[in-house]
Amino acid sequence: MEENCGMQIERGVSLKPYNSFSLPAVAGTLVRIASDADVRRVVDDPVLGSAPKFVLGGGSNIILTRDMPQIVLKVEVRGIRLVEERADAWIVEAGAGENWHDLVAHTLAHGWPGLENLALIPGTVGASPVQNIGAYGVELKDRFESLDAVDLVTGRTQTLFADTCAFGYRDSVFKNALANRTVITRVRFRLPRPWQPVLGYLDIERRMAETGIHAPNAQQVFDWICAIRRAKLPDPAVIGNAGSFFKNPIVTPEQCRDIIGRDPEIVHYPLPDGSIKLAAGWMIDACGWKGKHVGQAAVYEKQALVLVNRGGAIGSEVMLLAGAIQESVYGRFGIRLEPEPLVV
Ligand code: EPU
Numbered sequence: 001m002e003e004n005c006g007m008q009i010e011r012g013v014s015l016k017p018y019n020s021f022s023l024p025a026v027a028g029t030l031v032r033i034a035s036d037a038d039v040r041r042v043v044d045d046p047v048l049g050s051a052p053k054f055v056l057g058g059g060s061n062i063i064l065t066r067d068m069p070q071i072v073l074k075v076e077v078r079g080i081r082l083v084e085e086r087a088d089a090w091i092v093e094a095g096a097g098e099n100w101h102d103l104v105a106h107t108l109a110h111g112w113p114g115l116e117n118l119a120l121i122p123g124t125v126g127a128s129p130v131q132n133i134g135a136y137g138v139e140l141k142d143r144f145e146s147l148d149a150v151d152l153v154t155g156r157t158q159t160l161f162a163d164t165c166a167f168g169y170r171d172s173v174f175k176n177a178l179a180n181r182t183v184i185t186r187v188r189f190r191l192p193r194p195w196q197p198v199l200g201y202l203d204i205e206r207r208m209a210e211t212g213i214h215a216p217n218a219q220q221v222f223d224w225i226c227a228i229r230r231a232k233l234p235d236p237a238v239i240g241n242a243g244s245f246f247k248n249p250i251v252t253p254e255q256c257r258d259i260i261g262r263d264p265e266i267v268h269y270p271l272p273d274g275s276i277k278l279a280a281g282w283m284i285d286a287c288g289w290k291g292k293h294v295g296q297a298a299v300y301e302k303q304a305l306v307l308v309n310r311g312g313a314i315g316s317e318v319m320l321l322a323g324a325i326q327e328s329v330y331g332r333f334g335i336r337l338e339p340e341p342l343v344v
Pocket of ligand 1: 244302305
């Protein structure tokens, strides 16, 4: 490790422990970012300042296929606090390096509910706006107030609001125009008061019917979501994965009718704008992929949308498997599946 103007520069760092798929790759240079000032030190450095950067959060939404020549900035900004208690909302701020699920649990324990449907999503707070995480009827954008980000050219901290973030389905400006141009250091959440549960999702309705609880509190919703996710999604601490590997494709009603004509069983959801979201997991499952593998990269047995590392997988095996799945889904349904994690 080198020390440079108070900045710790690490060389030749294995990224295996820093990506939830546990794929092997080495960062030539890695700098840990604990504050906005740390980003400014990198920007002002005569060598690092002009070099290409890669911003690494919890590493739970990336597929590493090679070593990283860029300067890896590992975001480790900490802290969770209530910044404002409005009549209509609690505003909570969290450091980008905080673990996402810990934030959900912390807010609930402090009496600021609203994030419970997003429990157990792997990754960090800073990554949550990047892909506008979502689950069980709630997306990050529904609970978003603003964020602070440090520009990687000017070193200036800016506060960005939802309009600038351009949130879409698993998408935002940080995956596009601002990708690796800015480091998100803090995110503020708006948790509406009075709290209203979001229950309109089949898995949750099932829990309500089973338990007879029709007006659950936030803790009950949290517990249900944790149980639902644990039942069908692998824990990355036990078996490497990056959550859903493909996005659920969105098609026109005509395309959907065409597919239903051939496959009446296909799981699909109409969206408010008239388009239709198809369940990619169902399509992959229908093509018989559950449990299939390329080397040590495999399709999870309980949820075909998730690819897993059976131990020792490398990025190219994951991508070979993903390519074969895309080809077979295209062959049967005429739909091109798009990977959800970032492939590097
Ligand atoms: N299905 C199958 N076979 C499978 C997988 C799914 O038939 O192998 C069917 C299910 O029975 C269900 C439908 O497909 O009828 C959809 O499955 P599920 O409800 O599990 O949700 P999903 O579409 O697979 C999405 C998100 C998840 C999120 C859940 C719950 C995407 C890409 N994925 O999954 O997000 O947790 O909804 O809201 O939008 C993630 O992004 O990493 C993630 C896990």
